[in-house]
Amino acid sequence: MYKSLVRGGWWGWMWQSPPMSYQPPMSNDEFRRAGHEMIDWIADYWERVETLPVLSQVEPGDVRASLPAAPPQSGEAWSDIMADVDEFIVPGITHWQSPNFFAYFPANASPPSVLGELMSAGLGVQGMLWATSPACTELETLMMDWMIDLCGLPDRFLSSGAGGGVIQDSASSGALVAILAARERTAGQYRWEELVAYSSEHAHSSMIKGCRIAGLMESQIRAIPSDETHAMDPAALRQAMIDDISEGRRPFFVQATSGTTSSTAFDPVDAIADVCKEFVAWLHVDGAFAGSAAVAPEFRFVNAGLERADSYTFNPHKWLLTNFDCSMFYVADRQPMIAALSVLPEYLRNAASDAGDVVDYRDWQIPLGRRFRALKLWFVIRTHGAEGLANFVRSHVEMAKDFHARIEAHPQFEIVAPTTLSLVTFRHTGGDADNERIRDAINNGGEAYITHTKLNDQTVLRLAIGAVRTEQRHIDGVYSLLAALA
Amino acid sequence: MYKSLVRGGWWGWMWQSPPMSYQPPMSNDEFRRAGHEMIDWIADYWERVETLPVLSQVEPGDVRASLPAAPPQSGEAWSDIMADVDEFIVPGITHWQSPNFFAYFPANASPPSVLGELMSAGLGVQGMLWATSPACTELETLMMDWMIDLCGLPDRFLSSGAGGGVIQDSASSGALVAILAARERTAGQYRWEELVAYSSEHAHSSMIKGCRIAGLMESQIRAIPSDETHAMDPAALRQAMIDDISEGRRPFFVQATSGTTSSTAFDPVDAIADVCKEFVAWLHVDGAFAGSAAVAPEFRFVNAGLERADSYTFNPHKWLLTNFDCSMFYVADRQPMIAALSVLPEYLRNAASDAGDVVDYRDWQIPLGRRFRALKLWFVIRTHGAEGLANFVRSHVEMAKDFHARIEAHPQFEIVAPTTLSLVTFRHTGGDADNERIRDAINNGGEAYITHTKLNDQTVLRLAIGAVRTEQRHIDGVYSLLAALA
Numbered sequence: 001m002y003k004s005l006v007r008g009g010w011w012g013w014m015w016q017s018p019p020m021s022y023q024p025p026m027s028n029d030e031f032r033r034a035g036h037e038m039i040d041w042i043a044d045y046w047e048r049v050e051t052l053p054v055l056s057q058v059e060p061g062d063v064r065a066s067l068p069a070a071p072p073q074s075g076e077a078w079s080d081i082m083a084d085v086d087e088f089i090v091p092g093i094t095h096w097q098s099p100n101f102f103a104y105f106p107a108n109a110s111p112p113s114v115l116g117e118l119m120s121a122g123l124g125v126q127g128m129l130w131a132t133s134p135a136c137t138e139l140e141t142l143m144m145d146w147m148i149d150l151c152g153l154p155d156r157f158l159s160s161g162a163g164g165g166v167i168q169d170s171a172s173s174g175a176l177v178a179i180l181a182a183r184e185r186t187a188g189q190y191r192w193e194e195l196v197a198y199s200s201e202h203a204h205s206s207m208i209k210g211c212r213i214a215g216l217m218e219s220q221i222r223a224i225p226s227d228e229t230h231a232m233d234p235a236a237l238r239q240a241m242i243d244d245i246s247e248g249r250r251p252f253f254v255q256a257t258s259g260t261t262s263s264t265a266f267d268p269v270d271a272i273a274d275v276c277k278e279f280v281a282w283l284h285v286d287g288a289f290a291g292s293a294a295v296a297p298e299f300r301f302v303n304a305g306l307e308r309a310d311s312y313t314f315n316p317h318k319w320l321l322t323n324f325d326c327s328m329f330y331v332a333d334r335q336p337m338i339a340a341l342s343v344l345p346e347y348l349r350n351a352a353s354d355a356g357d358v359v360d361y362r363d364w365q366i367p368l369g370r371r372f373r374a375l376k377l378w379f380v381i382r383t384h385g386a387e388g389l390a391n392f393v394r395s396h397v398e399m400a401k402d403f404h405a406r407i408e409a410h411p412q413f414e415i416v417a418p419t420t421l422s423l424v425t426f427r428h429t430g431g432d433a434d435n436e437r438i439r440d441a442i443n444n445g446g447e448a449y450i451t452h453t454k455l456n457d458q459t460v461l462r463l464a465i466g467a468v469r470t471e472q473r474h475i476d477g478v479y480s481l482l483a484a485l486a
Numbered sequence: 487m488y489k490s491l492v493r494g495g496w497w498g499w500m501w502q503s504p505p506m507s508y509q510p511p512m513s514n515d516e517f518r519r520a521g522h523e524m525i526d527w528i529a530d531y532w533e534r535v536e537t538l539p540v541l542s543q544v545e546p547g548d549v550r551a552s553l554p555a556a557p558p559q560s561g562e563a564w565s566d567i568m569a570d571v572d573e574f575i576v577p578g579i580t581h582w583q584s585p586n587f588f589a590y591f592p593a594n595a596s597p598p599s600v601l602g603e604l605m606s607a608g609l610g611v612q613g614m615l616w617a618t619s620p621a622c623t624e625l626e627t628l629m630m631d632w633m634i635d636l637c638g639l640p641d642r643f644l645s646s647g648a649g650g651g652v653i654q655d656s657a658s659s660g661a662l663v664a665i666l667a668a669r670e671r672t673a674g675q676y677r678w679e680e681l682v683a684y685s686s687e688h689a690h691s692s693m694i695k696g697c698r699i700a701g702l703m704e705s706q707i708r709a710i711p712s713d714e715t716h717a718m719d720p721a722a723l724r725q726a727m728i729d730d731i732s733e734g735r736r737p738f739f740v741q742a743t744s745g746t747t748s749s750t751a752f753d754p755v756d757a758i759a760d761v762c763k764e765f766v767a768w769l770h771v772d773g774a775f776a777g778s779a780a781v782a783p784e785f786r787f788v789n790a791g792l793e794r795a796d797s798y799t800f801n802p803h804k805w806l807l808t809n810f811d812c813s814m815f816y817v818a819d820r821q822p823m824i825a826a827l828s829v830l831p832e833y834l835r836n837a838a839s840d841a842g843d844v845v846d847y848r849d850w851q852i853p854l855g856r857r858f859r860a861l862k863l864w865f866v867i868r869t870h871g872a873e874g875l876a877n878f879v880r881s882h883v884e885m886a887k888d889f890h891a892r893i894e895a896h897p898q899f900e901i902v903a904p905t906t907l908s909l910v911t912f913r914h915t916g917g918d919a920d921n922e923r924i925r926d927a928i929n930n931g932g933e934a935y936i937t938h939t940k941l942n943d944q945t946v947l948r949l950a951i952g953a954v955r956t957e958q959r960h961i962d963g964v965y966s967l968l969a970a971l972a
Contacts, residue, residue: 021881142550
């Protein structure tokens with residue numbers, strides 16, 4: 001019956017193709033051998049990564065040119081593949097796991113988290129629905145609740161209430177989900193092209209990207225001026241909203257940043273919350289890097305005002321020992337988010353979801369599919385305990401304190417923003433060209449990797465401390481490099 | 487200077503906290519031991535997964551209730567954690583790696599891909615920019631080009647031209663990126679609230695979700711009727727566009743599906759491309775599951791019409807031996823996508839990007855951060871070779887052919903849609919209740935896992951063949967179960 005209906009002669013396979021059996025090129029026993037070798041390769045890598053140039057020194061096209069232009073016709077030996085990794089891939093790596101990596105923010109890959117990622121890959125679970133692996137969903141919900149305990153976050157984010165948490169791939173995606181939930185909350189009241197979103201001029205670029213994805217035009221996105229600490233000025237925020245309303249627009253979303261990318265400045269979340277309340281705007285707080293510091297009680301200033309936030313995100317994959325990707329995203333009310341993101345086709349229906357007894361995390365994120373990311377967080381938290389996590393962030397803050405003091409004492413350098421945690425933002429007093437020269441000399445030499453930003457229209461250097469293997473001697477080393485270049 | 491400027495007394499740490507040293511709870515040597523054990527645990531799991539109930543038999547809340555409500559204060563022993571995995575996590579797993587998993591579509595986790603995921607986690611690279619690990623970007627570009635060779639895809643997707651490819655986390659995200667690029671292409675010509683998107687009534691729900699994320703209202707999304715094979719009717723598509731234009735709307739995006747979720751039906755991409763050309767709409771082709779079949783030349787009918795598509799996606803994490811997430815996404819012209827997604831703050835600027843010599847994949851996706859996913863694909867392709875990949879999909883199509891014939895010959899079952907590849911869609915002739923009874927009996931018994939869908943308003947069963955370890959004897963087994971329940 002169907003043969004005539006289908007284009008392209010697909011039905012031909014019923015007769016043409018001979019029975020073929022699939023021979024896995026790697027048996028389970030071979031996997032054991034190659035897997036043990038891979039574990040040792042990684043442990044060896046971590047031991048020698050300190051000796052490798054942090055910023056890869058290859059030129060554009062070098063890596064690709066070293067590899068065959070076409071895929072192999074037949075399978076190749078595992079040993080040949082591993083040899084190629086060492087010869088062609090490793091030189092093209094910028095080593096985020098180097099203890100001398102001080103660029104951007106860190107990307108922590110600790111041993112227990114890597115084992116969690118490995119187990120997740122081996123189980124090969126796809127947790128889009130509760131039913132497609134209950135443990136994937138329930139361990140994730142528990143880890144989100146545990147993190148509230150570990151960081152002293154507000155109870156409104158607990159899964160037992162109207163809110164809850166989910167692991168996103170990144171704070172960018174969390175910001176986008178928050179924007180979508182905020183927009184959904186205005187449905188039926190405002191036309192979407194009237195909506196306006198706000199963040200400080202120092203907010204992460206993900207805010208603008210998220211707004212653009214959600215269909216906002218540039219004219220619907222505001223960058224609010226900041227004060228001397230590079231924190232958002234809430235009076236300026238309020239005035240911007242008043243101006244927008246007077247022109248027929250509708251403030252609907254504010255992103256406050258707890259720890260900006262350029263200098264870990266803290267927007268005054270409580271004062272911003274007052275403004276959000278006055279104008280009924282969604283308050284999203286981005287603590288992507290700094291939020292992890294709250295595992296140490298003395299750093300809980302990073303949570304200031306969160307009890308009034310509609311949503312909050314921070315990244316254990318930056319500074320809490322858990323390899324990328326693992327971003328915590330909380331909402332105080334999960335309903336507008338689910339209303340924004342839930343589409344239920346027949347092929348995903350199941351008894352547990354229909355009964356409303358379970359969480360289906362597909363409705364809390366942009367993609368449908370999802371990995372079992374809670375495993376790695378569980379492994380990290382259990383192996384460290386609350387004390388171990390706290391000591392981890394404390395160790396970096398101590399190193400930053402030391403580095404800050406030495407930069408402050410150096411005649412040619414100056415601190416340009418408050419060192420609130422473990423990022424030190426500073427500059428050579430000689431001007432932008434000197435700072436660029438110093439940055440390039442360090443990075444091109446391979447001994448360390450630092451990045452720059454702009455503050456008050458000046459090029460400034462950032463030393464972000466937080467890699468898993470960074471010790472005081474690495475701070476001593478990069479300081480000596482800087483001093484020699486000054 | 488800064489002390490008085492900063493809220494919350496953060497400066498207090500300069501004086502209060504005692505020097506704390508971080509003691510990693512797992513040394514490199516302990517990682518080697520625990521890692522070897524984990525590799526063996528996974529190999530053991532793959533050997534015994536066939537004996538476990540495929541669909542987890544736990545009730546909502548069971549997994550969580552078995553675990554401590556609060557995180558530990560001090561670190562715990564690794565052996566205790568692994569014991570808890572076996573006792574509390576494994577029973578809550580729905581085993582996607584079981585050879586008796588026939589639900590949804592498969593999620594392939596082959597041994598070499600798991601080793602690639604492991605290496606990626608160990609390297610801990612964040613490839614948002616070329617500079618942040620050139621190998622991460624360049625190997626990915628090469629793999630995207632290799633896949634064009636392996637699958638016989640159009641040259642317009644090659645990185646050497648105006649287009650190119652990127653690994654997304656999922657086809658959902660790929661669809662969203664395509665929608666955003668298509669919308670960007672209309673910028674300055676149309677108001678976004680005039681735009682209309684189209685797909686068949688059998689398109690994946692990700693199309694609707696993507697449109698909603700991008701800010702389209704329900705009134706801007708059309709489900710086009712399908713023909714007897716459940717493929718989109720291009721005449722109905724054309725008429726819908728004419729109707730929309732007559733009412734002042736602007737057709738801007740069409741998603742054609744090569745292999746629908748319900749029945750792997752193939753929309754007539756070439757005829758749809760004619761309509762898209764006539765009305766200047768972006769043509770995105772979703773081959774999420776079926777696209778992998780093109781590694782076998784005799785199945786390249788799945789690529790029909792792609793030489794006219796603006797974008798295309800398919801998922802090696804479904805049916806090409808690469809663990810989730812690994813979704814191929816191609817565009818014929820990368821400019822509108824980059825225009826839609828690029829936001830360049832100062833702290834991400836670098837010489838290579840500024841010079842325009844490199845690809846920065848952050849501008850090809852929703853999040854900023856990204857893992858080194860190309861490694862696992864490289865390992866899969868090199869260990870298998872083109873021949874091995876082809877034999878893998880062939881083996882499943884052969885099994886589907888056998889199952890199809892047996893269902894067709896059974897007096898109480900009937901085939902309800904063409905078996906185009908390795909998904910067989912069928913039903914018991916007794917009616918919806920009988921089909922639901924059979925589905926539940928199989929799933930609750932734990933011997934196999936199948937899912938249902940609706941076609942022509944009837945509940946039908948889906949047997950999706952494609953797990954890495956599925957052999958003919960597993961097809962024999964699930965057929966026997968079905969026959970006994972008929």
